[in-house]
Amino acid sequence: MSHSPWWHGATLYHVYVRSFQDGDGDGHGDLRGLISRLDHLQWLGIDALWLSPTMPSPNHDWGYDVSDYRGVHPDLGTLDDLDDLVSQARERGIRVMLDLVPNHTSSEHPWFVEARSGADSPYRDYYVWAPPKSDGSAPNNWLDDTGEPAWTWDKKSGEYYLHNFLPEQPDLNWWNPSVHAEFDAVMDFWFDRGIAGFRIDVANGLYKDAQLRDNPKHDEAYIYGREVQGRYGLQHLYNFNRPEVHEVYRHWRRRAERRPETPLLLGETWVARVDELAPYYGDNDQLQLGFNFPFIFAPFEAPALARMVAESLAAFPEGACPIWAGSNHDLPRMATRWAEGDDRRTRLAHAVLATLPGTYALYYGDELGMTDSDIPARLHRDPLTAGERNGQWPRDNARAPMRWDRTPGAGFTTGEPWLPLPEDESVNVTDQRASATSTLALVRALIALRNEKFAGEVAEYREVEVSESRWVYTSGPLTVVASFSAEPQRVDVAGEPVLSSATVREDLPAAGSPPVLRPWEALLLCSA
Numbered sequence: 001m002s003h004s005p006w007w008h009g010a011t012l013y014h015v016y017v018r019s020f021q022d023g024d025g026d027g028h029g030d031l032r033g034l035i036s037r038l039d040h041l042q043w044l045g046i047d048a049l050w051l052s053p054t055m056p057s058p059n060h061d062w063g064y065d066v067s068d069y070r071g072v073h074p075d076l077g078t079l080d081d082l083d084d085l086v087s088q089a090r091e092r093g094i095r096v097m098l099d100l101v102p103n104h105t106s107s108e109h110p111w112f113v114e115a116r117s118g119a120d121s122p123y124r125d126y127y128v129w130a131p132p133k134s135d136g137s138a139p140n141n142w143l144d145d146t147g148e149p150a151w152t153w154d155k156k157s158g159e160y161y162l163h164n165f166l167p168e169q170p171d172l173n174w175w176n177p178s179v180h181a182e183f184d185a186v187m188d189f190w191f192d193r194g195i196a197g198f199r200i201d202v203a204n205g206l207y208k209d210a211q212l213r214d215n216p217k218h219d220e221a222y223i224y225g226r227e228v229q230g231r232y233g234l235q236h237l238y239n240f241n242r243p244e245v246h247e248v249y250r251h252w253r254r255r256a257e258r259r260p261e262t263p264l265l266l267g268e269t270w271v272a273r274v275d276e277l278a279p280y281y282g283d284n285d286q287l288q289l290g291f292n293f294p295f296i297f298a299p300f301e302a303p304a305l306a307r308m309v310a311e312s313l314a315a316f317p318e319g320a321c322p323i324w325a326g327s328n329h330d331l332p333r334m335a336t337r338w339a340e341g342d343d344r345r346t347r348l349a350h351a352v353l354a355t356l357p358g359t360y361a362l363y364y365g366d367e368l369g370m371t372d373s374d375i376p377a378r379l380h381r382d383p384l385t386a387g388e389r390n391g392q393w394p395r396d397n398a399r400a401p402m403r404w405d406r407t408p409g410a411g412f413t414t415g416e417p418w419l420p421l422p423e424d425e426s427v428n429v430t431d432q433r434a435s436a437t438s439t440l441a442l443v444r445a446l447i448a449l450r451n452e453k454f455a456g457e458v459a460e461y462r463e464v465e466v467s468e469s470r471w472v473y474t475s476g477p478l479t480v481v482a483s484f485s486a487e488p489q490r491v492d493v494a495g496e497p498v499l500s501s502a503t504v505r506e507d508l509p510a511a512g513s514p515p516v517l518r519p520w521e522a523l524l525l526c527s528a
């Protein structure tokens, strides 16, 4: 008998470990702290955790520069702590996923240290090296994520090495079969320890053009006003999203499926259009989930969001599971970006994300309606965007510590928090748990409703009506009537109201009479 994969209809909770719960008073969140909050996460009803990078790292990019793929960063704990987290979470029905970074390593990883020791090092070919042009300049025009040349000169060997992110993050060479074998072994190491899957960093990276051709000038492709095709005037044609990457995922998927409980491969598929995202699902034989950035970047308007949903569902292969998110550690939070701090809109966003078919992903604090911080530049900790380098938005603003209560350390730490606590102390877990109508209570009720109505399935979605002021759809047995308007509006829908984003379960309209939607309210009705 075949069972649905556990992520179908499930809720995934993204923990930025350093900001979630400090267990030892050093101001940094850690694994023991996270373990101490598992009861809360169980109460919320989530199915799985995705932990931001946990592996040893010199932290030039807060763990996205890995120096040992088989360890735990000492700031966060030990391998024993991670094993303990996995088993304690399991006891509560929660799976644990890690962040895997296969596109690049840290420059302090022993492979790179060895590779850099000379052109004849056995590890040389683990990375992308190229000689200078005849005038001594970099091999091509590629720029890294900060807008600087993506090549760093290595005087000793007289060659450049490639880094699509910081110079401390040299790109691996996926043309080399040894790199494939290394990652097969790394994944096995974690799967054998009970890790339920990986969020795959820069999943649209890995392979680079074999000829290292220049990237074309940016052809000004914008989606919803956002520059998407590339950055800093160049299109990422030859250094990202290369066709060869798909074979890697077919291989990983085959290996995953050989395990008694198939691990989940969730890609950070950072592509601009849905038709570029769908190939990462392949013929349902590659990644089982891929983050939908075209949806995430859509403005918070019914026609734009509905269009992204329709395009996604049309583009994905039969049986694919979409994943819906509004925030992550690289972007302004959804309560700020989509909802502009208006709670009614944040709650509406949750109601939509939680009722679309597939997986619902929460970034820690989303469930409280946590907004971005405005951290002064002198306190920025993220080297990639510190001081708004090359006009970048400071990612620290979306990484502030979780507020658990109103005590001076917010229940997060007894020490000095590594990033300032969010300013608004009223947005905290304790107060919201005490209220039957808080955003937290709503998110919990939405998760419970998903579990009941979707029962581990990717619900069937049908668009009923989309206009500037509302979006009406069915998802499995639910009808969702979502107001995208600041005015009340009467709607004509059938079904029994079961949940409202405005009030949770209190004060629902009576069944049978056409309900009047409050501003920015989503009403969920049940037909069966």
Ligand code: GLC
Pocket (backbone or CB within 6 Å): 061, 064, 065, 101, 165, 201, 202, 268, 329, 330, 384
């Ligand atoms: C991904 C991560 C981001 C990191 C980058 C380089 O985009 O989400 O935080 O800086 O990869 O690893």
